[in-house]
Amino acid sequence: MNRMPELTIACPAWVDDIIDFDARYTDDESRMRVAITCARENVIRGTGGPFGAAVFDETDRLVAVGVNLVVPLHNSCLHAEIVAFMMAQARVASYTLQRDDLPAHELYTSCEPCAMCLGAVLWSGVRRVVWSALREDAGRIQFDEGPEFAASYDYLRARGIAFAGGVLRDEGRAVLELYRERGGPIYNA
Amino acid sequence: MNRMPELTIACPAWVDDIIDFDARYTDDESRMRVAITCARENVIRGTGGPFGAAVFDETDRLVAVGVNLVVPLHNSCLHAEIVAFMMAQARVASYTLQRDDLPAHELYTSCEPCAMCLGAVLWSGVRRVVWSALREDAGRIQFDEGPEFAASYDYLRARGIAFAGGVLRDEGRAVLELYRERGGPIYNA
Numbered sequence: 001m002n003r004m005p006e007l008t009i010a011c012p013a014w015v016d017d018i019i020d021f022d023a024r025y026t027d028d029e030s031r032m033r034v035a036i037t038c039a040r041e042n043v044i045r046g047t048g049g050p051f052g053a054a055v056f057d058e059t060d061r062l063v064a065v066g067v068n069l070v071v072p073l074h075n076s077c078l079h080a081e082i083v084a085f086m087m088a089q090a091r092v093a094s095y096t097l098q099r100d101d102l103p104a105h106e107l108y109t110s111c112e113p114c115a116m117c118l119g120a121v122l123w124s125g126v127r128r129v130v131w132s133a134l135r136e137d138a139g140r141i142q143f144d145e146g147p148e149f150a151a152s153y154d155y156l157r158a159r160g161i162a163f164a165g166g167v168l169r170d171e172g173r174a175v176l177e178l179y180r181e182r183g184g185p186i187y188n189a
Numbered sequence: 190m191n192r193m194p195e196l197t198i199a200c201p202a203w204v205d206d207i208i209d210f211d212a213r214y215t216d217d218e219s220r221m222r223v224a225i226t227c228a229r230e231n232v233i234r235g236t237g238g239p240f241g242a243a244v245f246d247e248t249d250r251l252v253a254v255g256v257n258l259v260v261p262l263h264n265s266c267l268h269a270e271i272v273a274f275m276m277a278q279a280r281v282a283s284y285t286l287q288r289d290d291l292p293a294h295e296l297y298t299s300c301e302p303c304a305m306c307l308g309a310v311l312w313s314g315v316r317r318v319v320w321s322a323l324r325e326d327a328g329r330i331q332f333d334e335g336p337e338f339a340a341s342y343d344y345l346r347a348r349g350i351a352f353a354g355g356v357l358r359d360e361g362r363a364v365l366e367l368y369r370e371r372g373g374p375i376y377n378a
Contacts, residue, residue, distance in 0.1 A: 003210045004253060005279045010195040021192045064193060074284045075275050076312040082266050090194045095263045095376060115341070116308025122335050123265035123305065123377050146311050147337075147344035152304070155336035187284060188312050 009073065009086065012047040015065055024060040031056050031108045032132055032167045034065065038080070039110035039175045042067040043182065050179035053084040053109040055097070055126065063105065064088035070187055081109050081117040085124045098125030106130065110172045111138050112165060115146030121156060128162040132172025141180045144188050198262065198275065201236040204254055213249040220245050220297045221321055221356045223254060227269070228299035228364045231256040232371065239368035242273035242298040244286070244315065252294065253277035259376055270298050270306040274313045287314030295319065299361045300327050301354060304335030310345060317351040321361025330369045333377050 018041060025031045031054065038052025049068035057063055066084030070076055084107065089095055097105040106128040112135045113121065121129055135145050153163060207230060214220045220243065227241025238257030246252055255273030259265055273296065278284055286294040295317040301324045302310065310318055324334050342352060 003205050003208075004200040004276050006197060006199040007275055007279055008195060008197055011193040016192050019192075070284045070312075074278050074282050076278060076284050076314070077266070077271050077275055077309055086196055086264055086266055087193050089263050089265060090196055093263050095259045095265050114308060114312075116305055116312065119303060119305030119308050119335050119337075120266055122333075123259075123303075125265070144311075146308050147341040148308075149336075149338065149340060151338060152336040 007075075009069070009078065009083070011065065011067060011083065011087065012042070012045065014041060014045055014047070015067070019062070019065055021062050023062070025056055025062055026060050028130055028164070028167050032130065034062060035108040035110045036132055036168060036171050036175060038065050038067050039172070040178065043175060043179045043184065048072055049187070050175045050184065051080040051109070051111055053080040053107060055084050055088040055105055055107055057103040057105050059103050064091055071185060076188075077116070079114065079117050081107060081113055082120055084109075085120060089124070096123075096125035098127065110175060112145065115148040115152070118148050118152055118156070121161060122159065127160065128164070130164045130167055132166070132168050133176055134165055134169065137169070137173045137176055141176050142186045196264075198258070198267065198272070200254065200256060200272065200276065201231070201234065203230060203234055203236070204256070208251070208254055210251050212251070214245055214251055215249050217319055217353070217356050220295075221319065223251060224297040224299045225321055225357060225360050225364060227254050227256050228361070229367065232364060232368045232373065237261055238376070239364050239373065240269040240298070240300055242269040242296060244273050244277040244294055244296055246292040246294050248292050253280055260374060265377075266305070268303065268306050270296060270302055271309055273298075274309060278313070285312075285314035287316065299364060301334065304337045304341070307337050307341055307345070310350060311348065316349065317353070319353045319356055321355070321357050322365055323354055323358065326358070326362045326365055330365050331375045
């Protein structure tokens with residue numbers, strides 16, 4: 001008997017219905033809208049927590065999206081950023097998005113990454129991380145972000161990774177508020 | 190057409206052949222031997238990086254193991270600790286191992302957790318983390334551990350999580366050296 005389960009990780013089916021994978025996304029706002037749309041629809045359709053993420057490459061192509069799947073898949077590791085990294089790496093068949101024969105990749109996420117996801121950024125191979133809602137916005141609905149410090153960002157910057165926060169912040173924050181209004185579980189308070 | 194792939198995550202088949210899931214593991218050494226055995230066999234059988242982990246509960250039961258699957262599954266997030274958390278949570282069908290109706294859980298890992306895995310510890314619900322080889326042992330074969338600081342551990346301790354390092358350190362370190370001798374890829378140098 002196989003004692004260790006086989007896990008299947010997939011984005012909800014609605015992702016393919018509402019996200020345009022053929023468009024070109026040429027600026028921070030259009031890219032962030034993809035991440036926030038994923039977050040919002042995940043709340044509205046009840047398929048997970050109020051977080052969404054997307055990976056783009058420097059040709060302006062949307063490589064992958066991710067949504068928070070912690071509660072439905074019984075898996076505390078499946079934050080939106082982690083799912084997006086896994087999907088992007090599967091699509092390019094590489095454990096790093098920073099391979100010489102690949103274009104550069106960037107992560108867009110609807111909320112500032114937690115400590116786990118910030119660590120994952122370093123191994124993912126993305127060269128830039130952009131978020132919408134800030135750590136304090138997540139904290140306002142009692143989501144903890146874990147042990148991350150100014151020095152954490154310095155460590156990643158020293159390895160060539162750039163950061164930008166607060167893009168479309170009002171829209172990102174609105175998804176968190178929507179989740180609270182609907183009584184969604186705060187699973188790491 | 191489904192644009193996002195469906196991912197399948199499973200431990201190598203040899204895990205079920207060599208790990209005894211029916212034994213009771215009553216002390217740190219016997220538990221750590223499971224994690225180190227997973228790490229060593231992962232190197233010898235060529236199924237991933239030189240890291241293994243295991244989750245036990247306070248009834249001395251082995252709940253799940255994990256091995257590093259980064260290179261074979263093209264997935265930078267699949268460190269041994271992450272795989273072990275995912276498998277353990279799937280087995281108990283809960284996104285946290287700290288639920289009132291569950292016994293307390295502990296993580297044993299063949300090497301000090303990286304920054305991503307330390308963040309994951311916080312969300313996993315384990316109450317104690319024990320490792321064998323130290324951060325400096327991983328560094329000696331050029332594996333980076335990422336942005337973790339004394340304050341990172343303080344943050345988790347303040348939330349009730351205990352830590353112990355260096356259990357069977359020589360055996361854990363030997364697996365890292367074995368990997369280097371065999372020329373295994375250092376994928377996050």
